Amino acid sequence: MTDHGQNRPPEPYQLLYDAAMLAGTITLESGAEIFRVEDTMRRIMGLSGLPSVEVFATTTGIFATLADHSDPSVPSITQVRRITSRANNLSRICQVNEVSRELCAGKIPPEEAIRRLEEIRTLPPYPKRWVMAAILLSTMGFAVLFGGGPGEILGAGAACIAMQAAGILLTERLDNGFMDSLLKTVVIALATDFCCVLFPALNGQTIIISAIMPLVPGLPITNAIRDTLQGDYNAGLSRAAEAFVIALAIAVGSVAGMGLFRLLSGLL
């Protein structure tokens, strides 16, 4: 990838470096914890046997150096990789983990590892309609585990369908975590209040909480905690900020939705 002309480093180092960079990029883009990204890259680059292996990853980019400062015949490699797109994909994290383990155990050569990593990158995620069905199933599951009866389960399902419809119509083009969660929660609150007006016996609280749960920032919270524990305060804080912003959006969204419904029902 880097071409230093006549200073081009010997192939094995460069290949290991490329494999490490690729593994780091994929895991970071898939929502892995920073310590996992750095650990994976350090292990792969460590296979070169060079004494100077430095990796610095943040949620938005990676810097890595592979060098031997005591031996001038070994050119040092340093690259910066900016991470702009992020989509939670635990499957890719698993697969990269597998490739990295096999590479570090000497079961596959670096070329093979790079080929498989490229393949992981192009693997399509689960089909969208099944993901939407899974969100619906999880919402109804939440209604059950929060002690809702059949009415609440159906109500939560209805609120979830309304939320996903709004997601397709409004927020898909938005590409903004805050507005996306906010608008979805507004729709959930409106749908829940509407259900409760139609069927006053329903427990509106169970319905709205169940429908909100799939939007709750579970992955950022978990990663914030684990990164902080590893001493990655940078990553921990930025993940915590992400979680806080989404939680705030949900809070504002449900206030707005409930307020809007009160306003509308006052007008009628």
Add this chain to the structure above:
Amino acid sequence: MEFVKELLVFLFKLLGAFASGAALGYVFQVPRRYLVSSGLSAAIGWAVYLLAGQAGWNLVWVNYAATVCVALTSQILARKMHVPATVFLIPGIIPLVPGGGMYLIVWSMLYDASATSAYFNETLQMAGAIALGIFTVDTVFRVAFRRKGRS
């Protein structure tokens, strides 16, 4: 009879937890062969949550105990199956995240402002308990398996 009915309700709730855990696993693109395990991790966490709640524990301890169990299950499964623990941890933790508390804070702002700070405190404590639970298990496993493998 009463006991049997309660047991059935309990099992039904666990089924709900299993379904939502597995479904969330799918949403987070967990590989198909691990979906059952991520559902299982959610169900175990919720079982502990319900049982500890029934035993009359303080809500903070209930959350702590449930999180520790989810994290333990995830770490053990991860080591057995050679996959990162996140795969089971995230679907397992999400049912415990105090979404209800967040909602109640907001709800009380509109309808009962005097209760807001109490709900706020409670939610913050529950979130803290979850964080502490993950901390605990991560630390234990890091000390126990120092430099042997990735958690």
